[in-house]
Amino acid sequence: MLDCIEVDGLIKFYGSFKALDGLAFYIKCGEKVALLGPNGAGKTTTLRILAGLLRPNEGIVKIKGFDISKNPREAKSNIGFLPEDAVPFLNLTVRENLEYVGILRNINNLKERINHLLDVLELWEYERKTVSSLSRGNRQKVALAMAIIHEPAILLLDEPLNYLDIPTQERVINLLNSMNSTMLVSTHIMSIAERLTNKIILITKGKVIWQGGMTELKKLAGENERIEQVVARLIGDSL
Numbered sequence: 001m002l003d004c005i006e007v008d009g010l011i012k013f014y015g016s017f018k019a020l021d022g023l024a025f026y027i028k029c030g031e032k033v034a035l036l037g038p039n040g041a042g043k044t045t046t047l048r049i050l051a052g053l054l055r056p057n058e059g060i061v062k063i064k065g066f067d068i069s070k071n072p073r074e075a076k077s078n079i080g081f082l083p084e085d086a087v088p089f090l091n092l093t094v095r096e097n098l099e100y101v102g103i104l105r106n107i108n109n110l111k112e113r114i115n116h117l118l119d120v121l122e123l124w125e126y127e128r129k130t131v132s133s134l135s136r137g138n139r140q141k142v143a144l145a146m147a148i149i150h151e152p153a154i155l156l157l158d159e160p161l162n163y164l165d166i167p168t169q170e171r172v173i174n175l176l177n178s179m180n181s182t183m184l185v186s187t188h189i190m191s192i193a194e195r196l197t198n199k200i201i202l203i204t205k206g207k208v209i210w211q212g213g214m215t216e217l218k219k220l221a222g223e224n225e226r227i228e229q230v231v232a233r234l235i236g237d238s239l
């Protein structure tokens, strides 16, 4: 199977602070992977580099074989990115936000696609409202719709269920599970990782410390040990 995401030797400095320290991993097309790690491990930095919004100091990122620094257009056209605390354009309505990204992404059946997303994310009553007037959860739904409107081959999701109520979380999990996209999901919540993904990449201090299948991770659990405790133990051992 082809690698959809290739990350090799990534180094990222913020000033003199090294946030990524030779990060390397590969994700095959079709895989659903959780990016886990403690606060400050470098998850958001990694996703922003993969989305082409941040440049690393060193290292290579290839998206579907396209080097993001040499062929950014080809690489980025395959990506949908939901940033953490995403804020759509506040002064545009929900529909205008979706039309804006839809036009940028050159979507043919844009009207039907927008109507479908308003349906599945239960956003019809806010269609003509400006995003500034929406609750944080509804803004998150709009941001998610903007990330998936072009049915991207590769979806990068940073804490996708933040701010969503429980019925909406269920709706969004079903929606994401119905998509064929390769997925890399950063989350602190193990139950979300378990429901959306079946592989784990665990990072601390900008390096991979463990990777493998969800079942493999569960096998590391001692008697009466929860999966969260296993992750905490692996992180503790790496420090």
Ligand SMILES: Nc1ncnc2c1ncn2[C@@H]1O[C@H](COP(=O)(O)OP(=O)(O)OP(=O)(O)O)[C@@H](O)[C@H]1O
Residues within 6 Å of the ligand: 014, 015, 017, 019, 037, 038, 039, 040, 041, 042, 043, 044, 045, 046
């Ligand atoms: N713009 C910035 N300037 C300076 N330091 C930064 C900047 N952005 C991130 N950092 C630092 O880089 C490190 C990695 O940050 P990052 O946001 O990628 O971590 P994270 O794993 O997503 O954390 P969290 O789980 O808390 O969201 C942290 O120590 C953070 O303080």
